Structure formats: structure tokens, C-alpha cells
Amino acid sequence: MSGQHETYSEQNNGSTSKGERTNLARRHVDDFWSWIHEKNGVFSIRSAYSMLVNTKMRREAWLEGRANSSDTDRESKSLEKLWKVNVLPKVKIFLWRLAQQSIPTTGLLHHRNMSTSTRCGLCGAEDSWKHSLLHCTVARCVWALQDLDLVEALNNTTEPDARIWLFVLLDMLSPTEFTQVAVTILALWHSRRQTLHENIFQSPLSTHNFISKYIREIEECRPKMTQGTENPIPVQMQTRWVPPPPGVAKVRVDGATARNTLDGLFSDVCRDDTELFLGASVIKMPGVVDPATLGALACREALALASDLHISRVVIASDCQGVIRDIKEGTGGLYASTIKEVNETARDFDQCTFIFEGRLTNIEAHSLAKNAFRLDYGRHLWLINPPDIHCIPMNFYD
Incomplete structure (x- = not known):
């Protein structure tokens, strides 16, 4: 099997057109209140007052035709x-x-x-x-x-x-x-x-x-590092594969947005500690273009990919440092529900760790995300053989 496609309409038990809102949840998560004006999603008088003042000033500026x-x-x-x-x-x-x-x-x-x-x-x-x-x-x-x-x-x-x-x-x-x-x-x-x-x-x-x-x-001309400071990692070392601990699989994730459309996409590539390819997936959806939200959804898809591959010990690496921090702190603001779902799903694994890695160590997932926009909306899955980014197969279930 080189690729597999699952449409969101099948997951949502109904058709989903490009203009409609897509249900992003994969598992049942209890509803909860989240205040979007605070990073941690918790209401505060300070943020409420700031929101009211800013709204008032914006409306006055709009009415008077000036910058607020x-x-x-x-x-x-x-x-x-x-x-x-x-x-x-x-x-x-x-x-x-x-x-x-x-x-x-x-x-x-x-x-x-x-x-x-x-x-x-x-x-x-x-x-x-x-x-x-x-x-x-x-x-x-x-x-x-x-x-x-x-x-x-x-x-x-x-x-x-x-x-x-x-x-x-x-x-x-x-x-x-x-x-x-x-x-x-x-x-x-x-x-x-x-x-x-x-x-x-x-x-x-x-x-x-x-x-x-x-x-x-x-x-x-920049000041040199003083003695006693740890030498920076050379660029050629940063581009190398950073293996996970023995017996642990590693999923590298990345997100991307289309240049001329309101389409979002995130990719996941899974390899074991010997760098053997285990599986990869891509999800393309309309209307999601926020980079942090795509990063959170990519981490959630990494857990789904690990579950599909029957992996119990996994390390998930992302170059979106803010999302990794939100997952560890349980915050998230606008995408707090996705963060909560990620943390709940992570408990199903024997070992699940989220780490930040720079883009130079994440070239494979980054390249897959950039070259997969020619695919249709939905989930695409590769097993056995890694995807060829220069010739990504189209859906054969349509």
C-alpha cells in the first residue's frame, strides 16, 4: 500500500464543503469554557477590561476614520x-x-x-x-x-x-x-x-x-562567545537525524499553508531509532491557516499515526515551540480543545514525549508538507514505503 485517503465527510457522517465548518475532533472530549483573550484560556478581569477598552477604541477610530x-x-x-x-x-x-x-x-x-x-x-x-x-x-x-x-x-x-x-x-x-x-x-x-x-x-x-x-x-563583526560558554552546534550537525532512545519511535511533524488559497495542511513522518521508515500521513483541510493551530493538529495526527502503527512508545518532534510549550503546560487559547485532546490521547501510550526541534532536523516532514497541496482534502496515509515528494500519488478511492 503506497497511500490511503479518508475524507472528512466520512469522519463527520455528512458532507463537508469548502465553505462549511469542519469538525476537528477525533475523540470525545467534554466541552469546556476557554477565554480567547488569555493565553491559558482562563478568564481574568484584566483581560476583560483590556478587551472592552480596545473594542471601544477600535469602534471610535472606525467611526472617525482614523487609526486607533x-x-x-x-x-x-x-x-x-x-x-x-x-x-x-x-x-x-x-x-x-x-x-x-x-x-x-x-x-x-x-x-x-x-x-x-x-x-x-x-x-x-x-x-x-x-x-x-x-x-x-x-x-x-x-x-x-x-x-x-x-x-x-x-x-x-x-x-x-x-x-x-x-x-x-x-x-x-x-x-x-x-x-x-x-x-x-x-x-x-x-x-x-x-x-x-x-x-x-x-x-x-x-x-x-x-x-x-x-x-x-x-x-x-559580531562579538565572539566568551570562554566557558558552550560552543554552538555547527550547521552541518543540526541537519542530521536526531534518533530517539532505543525502542522508541519518533514522529516529526510540520504544517503549511497554501500560497493562494485558504487551505491548511500538516504532515507527520514516523521512523524508529534506527531511522527505518514506519509510516507517514498528511491531512489537508480548508479554512485552517493559523500556524499554531496547524502545529497542534499535526501533534494530534502524530498520535493517531502512532496508534495506527501500534506504537506504544513515541517521541513527537515539532519546530513550533509555542505549541510544544502549550502541550506541556496544558494551555492553548484558541486551540485549547485540541491541546486538551492531545494530552488525553497521550495517556493511552506507555511513553509519549513532546519535544521541540529546529526545522533543519525536520526537513523530511517540512518537504512533505510543502509538496502535498496537490492532493485532495482529507487524510492520506503511506505505509511500507515513504512518500515520493516529487511524485505524490493521487487518491485512488475516489
Whole structure:
């Protein structure tokens, strides 16, 4: 058997269309109250008062057509964080100008009656900050040389406003990744200006080499670790398989969202302590795009996969640190019911441990999640042989 598909309509005893709400529970869990304005789901007067004040201010701002104070405070904090990025001042100034939407693209110049055209001077498409830095032919050639996961994160961030786009990346990316993005967009802009105004063309490879050299110099200028501090694990060591204890199986989980649709997906790959493949599963569902919720559902599916494989001792590894913390603390907020179900199901095993592992040790589940969106909605199961991410089989029960 190479794959198996179970639709949610069969699990829910009724048809489930894309616009309807899907029942996410797999086992009977008693209903309970959860307050979404607190991380632990417990009501507090402080959070209730804060919710009422914020609601009042948002409604007043909407009626008066102005930005509310919570948005202003959030933007101020994000701008402060933007100025603390570990790059040269000229990069910070460029990021600030981008956040203010003041870099002189052809589209902006036309909007200010300073240009008669809105077309890109390099490829002829409609010009904007996003086109110049991400979607132009030259920009795409440079991004194609960058890290694949970083480029995917940029493509998944579809904010049209440059300021919000930067703030989202600040929260989503690590400091090293954001530094790489900042240096890359400045290098792209500088190369673009040289081509348009000085007729000096710089190849994408030259731009990529400049970016790599700049980031390497930043790393060399950072303070070295003092003696007595534990040496960091080299990157080549982090990418290796981290085996579980003898006699224990390990399930690595990951979640992903589609780029152009409101579809969510999570994958699980199970191997024993000798790295022998035991099984894998993927669940694709509509309307679930919150990363933390997908991470919690992936942990729940890992328990279901281990149960299907008759495994009694299991370690579940996820790169979503917040979900692992919520499972251990029994919290969860919006996905508290899933966390409660995970903890109750975990008691059925002789040994069940949830651990956090970085993405570099979770490449198999991450690659499966990225390449499984061509499948239909429902559960897909692989036994005996691992799934081929380049040729994932379609459902043969339909």
C-alpha cells in the first residue's frame, strides 16, 4: 500500500464543503469554557477590561476614520524593532523609507505626477515597491539564488502595504533571516538604480555574491562567545537525524499553508531509532491557516499515526515551540480543545514525549508538507514505503 485517503465527510457522517465548518475532533472530549483573550484560556478581569477598552477604541477610530491607538502603539514598537536590526545605518534608512513608502518607484512617481508612465523600466510590467524588490525579472533571478524556505516565506506574505509587510517579516523571521532580506532588497534596489540611470548592469550572481559577502562580514563583526560558554552546534550537525532512545519511535511533524488559497495542511513522518521508515500521513483541510493551530493538529495526527502503527512508545518532534510549550503546560487559547485532546490521547501510550526541534532536523516532514497541496482534502496515509515528494500519488478511492 503506497497511500490511503479518508475524507472528512466520512469522519463527520455528512458532507463537508469548502465553505462549511469542519469538525476537528477525533475523540470525545467534554466541552469546556476557554477565554480567547488569555493565553491559558482562563478568564481574568484584566483581560476583560483590556478587551472592552480596545473594542471601544477600535469602534471610535472606525467611526472617525482614523487609526486607533493600539495600532499606533504596535507600529511604534515595530519601528523601534526595525531600527535595532543588526545592519549598517544605510540599510536601516532604506528599510525606514520602504516602510514610509517613499522609495521612488515608477508607480510612486506617477502617483505624485512626476512620471508619465507606471511601467517598470526593466521588464515593462506595472511598477511598485513589491514588483521592484520581489517580482521583477532581475529580482526573481537574485531571489532564486537565496534559501528556498526564506523565499517561500516571502511569497506567503502577501501584504500590499510595505510597512505591514516589514512588520510581519520582523515577527515571522529570525534575526539572521531578516538581515538577509534587508540586505537583499537594498542590493536589488541599488543594482536596479544603476541599471536604469547609469547603464551599469550587474548580473544576479554578482548581486548574490555581494549579499553573501556582506552578511558574512556582519557575522564576523559580531562579538565572539566568551570562554566557558558552550560552543554552538555547527550547521552541518543540526541537519542530521536526531534518533530517539532505543525502542522508541519518533514522529516529526510540520504544517503549511497554501500560497493562494485558504487551505491548511500538516504532515507527520514516523521512523524508529534506527531511522527505518514506519509510516507517514498528511491531512489537508480548508479554512485552517493559523500556524499554531496547524502545529497542534499535526501533534494530534502524530498520535493517531502512532496508534495506527501500534506504537506504544513515541517521541513527537515539532519546530513550533509555542505549541510544544502549550502541550506541556496544558494551555492553548484558541486551540485549547485540541491541546486538551492531545494530552488525553497521550495517556493511552506507555511513553509519549513532546519535544521541540529546529526545522533543519525536520526537513523530511517540512518537504512533505510543502509538496502535498496537490492532493485532495482529507487524510492520506503511506505505509511500507515513504512518500515520493516529487511524485505524490493521487487518491485512488475516489
